[in-house]
Amino acid sequence: MFYGVALWAALTLNFILPRLMPGNPAEILLARFKGRVNPKAIDAFMVAFGLNQHHTLIQQYGAYLVQLMHGNLGISITYYPEPVIQVLGQALPWTLLLIAMATIISFLIGTLAGIVAAWHRGGVFDSVAPGIFTFTSSFPYFWFALIMLYFLAYKAGWFPIGSAYAGNHGSFALSNWPDLLYHTALPGFTIVVTSIGGWLLSMRNNMITTMGQDYIHMARAKGLARRRIMYQYAARNAILPNMTGFALSIGFIVSGALLTEIVFSYPGLGYTLLQAVQNEDYPLLQGTLLLIAVAVLLANFLVDLLYVRLDPRVRNQ
Amino acid sequence: MSHSSVLLQMENLSVTYFGPPDVVAVHGVTLDVKRGEILGLAGESGCGKTTLIGALTRLLPDNGEVTHGRIEFDGVDWLGLNEREVDQWRWTRVSLVSQSAMNSLNPVISIGEQITDAIFAHEPRTPKADGWDRARSLLRMVEVDPSHVHSYAHELSGGMRQRAMIAMALALKPDLVIMDEPTTALDVVVQAQIIHEIRSLQERLRFSVIFVTHDMSLLLSIADRIAIMYAGEVVEVGTRSILNHEASHPYTRGLIQSFPSVFHQRTRAGIPGAPPSMVNPPSGCRFHGRCEERMAVCSVYAPEDRDLDGIGHRVRCHLFGDSGITDRQPLAGRGEGSGKSC
Ligand SMILES: Nc1ncnc2c1ncn2[C@@H]1O[C@H](COP(=O)(O)OP(=O)(O)O)[C@@H](O)[C@H]1O
Ligand SMILES: [Mg+2]
Numbered sequence: 001m002f003y004g005v006a007l008w009a010a011l012t013l014n015f016i017l018p019r020l021m022p023g024n025p026a027e028i029l030l031a032r033f034k035g036r037v038n039p040k041a042i043d044a045f046m047v048a049f050g051l052n053q054h055h056t057l058i059q060q061y062g063a064y065l066v067q068l069m070h071g072n073l074g075i076s077i078t079y080y081p082e083p084v085i086q087v088l089g090q091a092l093p094w095t096l097l098l099i100a101m102a103t104i105i106s107f108l109i110g111t112l113a114g115i116v117a118a119w120h121r122g123g124v125f126d127s128v129a130p131g132i133f134t135f136t137s138s139f140p141y142f143w144f145a146l147i148m149l150y151f152l153a154y155k156a157g158w159f160p161i162g163s164a165y166a167g168n169h170g171s172f173a174l175s176n177w178p179d180l181l182y183h184t185a186l187p188g189f190t191i192v193v194t195s196i197g198g199w200l201l202s203m204r205n206n207m208i209t210t211m212g213q214d215y216i217h218m219a220r221a222k223g224l225a226r227r228r229i230m231y232q233y234a235a236r237n238a239i240l241p242n243m244t245g246f247a248l249s250i251g252f253i254v255s256g257a258l259l260t261e262i263v264f265s266y267p268g269l270g271y272t273l274l275q276a277v278q279n280e281d282y283p284l285l286q287g288t289l290l291l292i293a294v295a296v297l298l299a300n301f302l303v304d305l306l307y308v309r310l311d312p313r314v315r316n317q
Numbered sequence: 318m319s320h321s322s323v324l325l326q327m328e329n330l331s332v333t334y335f336g337p338p339d340v341v342a343v344h345g346v347t348l349d350v351k352r353g354e355i356l357g358l359a360g361e362s363g364c365g366k367t368t369l370i371g372a373l374t375r376l377l378p379d380n381g382e383v384t385h386g387r388i389e390f391d392g393v394d395w396l397g398l399n400e401r402e403v404d405q406w407r408w409t410r411v412s413l414v415s416q417s418a419m420n421s422l423n424p425v426i427s428i429g430e431q432i433t434d435a436i437f438a439h440e441p442r443t444p445k446a447d448g449w450d451r452a453r454s455l456l457r458m459v460e461v462d463p464s465h466v467h468s469y470a471h472e473l474s475g476g477m478r479q480r481a482m483i484a485m486a487l488a489l490k491p492d493l494v495i496m497d498e499p500t501t502a503l504d505v506v507v508q509a510q511i512i513h514e515i516r517s518l519q520e521r522l523r524f525s526v527i528f529v530t531h532d533m534s535l536l537l538s539i540a541d542r543i544a545i546m547y548a549g550e551v552v553e554v555g556t557r558s559i560l561n562h563e564a565s566h567p568y569t570r571g572l573i574q575s576f577p578s579v580f581h582q583r584t585r586a587g588i589p590g591a592p593p594s595m596v597n598p599p600s601g602c603r604f605h606g607r608c609e610e611r612m613a614v615c616s617v618y619a620p621e622d623r624d625l626d627g628i629g630h631r632v633r634c635h636l637f638g639d640s641g642i643t644d645r646q647p648l649a650g651r652g653e654g655s656g657k658s659c
Contacts, residue, residue, distance in 0.1 A: 213420060214417060223406070223407030223439065228434065232423075236425050311424075311425055312425060312469040312472075
């Protein structure tokens with residue numbers, strides 16, 4: 001229900017925003033297209049994207065929704081004559097590979113480290129890890145990523161300078177994975193290093209709060225194994241607020257990740273967005289933003305599903 | 318395993334919470350629990366009941382420590398066991414039912430899982446299905462529908478949760494079940510049902526119970542023997558009927574009079590004043606500031622335990638001390654506290 005409304009809001013915003021921009025996007029486009037693209041294509045595009053000036057806004061909106069339902073996002077100017085949907089289709093897997101993997105790894109390691117630190121509160125790990133990761137998380141991302149790129153990739157040559165694959169075309173064939181991971185490693189590393197501290201600290205705090213609960217006391221009184229108390233009783237409860245935090249920050253994670261792609265010329269959605277902006281490629285810009293919005297919603301939805309699995313209290317609602 | 322009638326013996330037990338400030342929450346407690354009896358432990362909140370239980374279960378908070386005395390459980394030096402040994406004894410010998418069943422149940426795993434994990438932890442060779450069958454019959458035993466093994470704490474009513482806790486506490490047939498205010502969070506009707514349930518289970522299975530409460534009237538209806546705690550000390554112990562009819566310590570008498578009785582139309586008299594600070598306990602007898610029968614000696618010398626009838630009616634009060642002590646005059650300059658109003 002919520003997701004339906006949110007999706008609709010995203011679609012509608014995406015429709016309205018370009019129309020709020022100063023000047024008529026259609027005219028800007030026409031001016032840019034003159035002499036470069038054949039007029040027929042322009043007409044097709046105008047109709048396809050509901051930018052027909054002879055129609056009312058409502059009619060345009062209707063046409064826009066119909067086009068969307070057919071998966072028609074118009075034609076990219078930058079990559080003419082490729083349809084936007086196709087450009088996005090090529091970018092999306094790379095973003096998923098890099099951002100989803102790095103974010104999940106960061107969340108998992110950070111959470112696990114938080115559990116261990118809290119469980120052995122005051123121990124060696126607890127006095128070292130939170131400090132280090134708070135420090136690395138305070139790096140300005142852009143600065144850190146550039147430094148890594150400069151030293152580890154450019155100077156030392158241990159990592160590729162950019163792209164997500166060797167050669168001109170990437171493929172997810174099994175034999176390509178070592179190469180893909182090699183290209184993902186450095187950008188992924190910068191994401192993990194700068195985001196892990198947040199997960200670690202919040203999980204550590206949740207754990208410490210949870211460990212004061214009566215049910216932990218009870219689990220000890222039962223003589224259960226330490227491991228079971230730590231995971232099934234303490235961590236299992238402490239992770240719930242962390243999941244909520246995770247869901248809430250997916251938007252930020254994605255916007256931060258766009259930066260990663262730009263710094264590392266990684267051919268995902270962020271990089272595509274940059275191209276679209278630089279080339280005033282409105283259809284591509286709109287399509288990318290829409291896809292990002294949908295992706296964020298989808299990620300939220302998945303986290304919600306997982307949360308429901310982990311917390312029986314929200315199940316019967 | 319000895320066959321003495323005493324299951325648990327605490328001797329001169331003291332517990333300190335290290336601060337600052339340091340709090341001596343339990344001070345020189347000597348108390349035993351006999352096999353198959355319900356021992357009531359009563360006292361105002363803050364008097365150290367939960368701390369005493371923490372020492373008994375060896376689950377004191379990190380800053381709490383037994384500083385003095387010993388605990389013997391079934392003839393074994395309980396405080397001398399290492400963590401591993403204690404873990405083996407937990408739940409198989411001593412189990413716990415606490416005040417808030419809502420908070421004591423893990424909210425995200427099912428009731429059945431919380432019963433069976435105790436079973437599997439102590440009897441690892443039990444087949445899965447048998448463990449779950451046992452969980453079901455335990456629930457049946459406390460009159461909760463066995464299908465609730467798959468329920469979560471929030472799906473049960475307060476009474477059912479407390480019953481489930483009791484079922485859990487009995488899962489491994491312990492010798493001693495410690496109940497820390499098990500009915501305080503429940504309404505009166507449910508409270509009566511739970512008390513009845515505990516009583517009938519205890520009569521059937523003959524485990525010992527330490528029943529902690531600040532509700533004296535409740536103890537007079539359920540306990541075989543009753544110990545009264547005041548400011549970290551046990552000031553009087555005796556059988557239910559002795560405490561009911563021959564309560565001796567002024568504090569005990571005050572407690573008994575402080576609840577209204579339907580039969581005697583007694584009014585709520587209460588005890589004037591508030592419990593003393595545990596950080597700086599009063600000199601001499603800890604109760605002297607609130608005591609209506611205090612004597613000069615009370616603010617100077619701490620009274621010693623005295624067995625009034627030779628069979629365990631024990632009181633810690635100068636009223637029943639050796640005449641030699643009672644007659645002593647306060648030493649100059651040491652009786653400052655005695656003149657204060659109460
Ligand atoms: N972890 C702790 N640290 C310091 N003082 C504590 C701690 N727990 C309890 N106390 C103090 O010890 C005294 C006894 O507390 P408690 O055993 O909980 O009493 P009761 O269960 O009878 O209400 C109180 O004065 C309380 O403030
Ligand atoms: Mg208490």
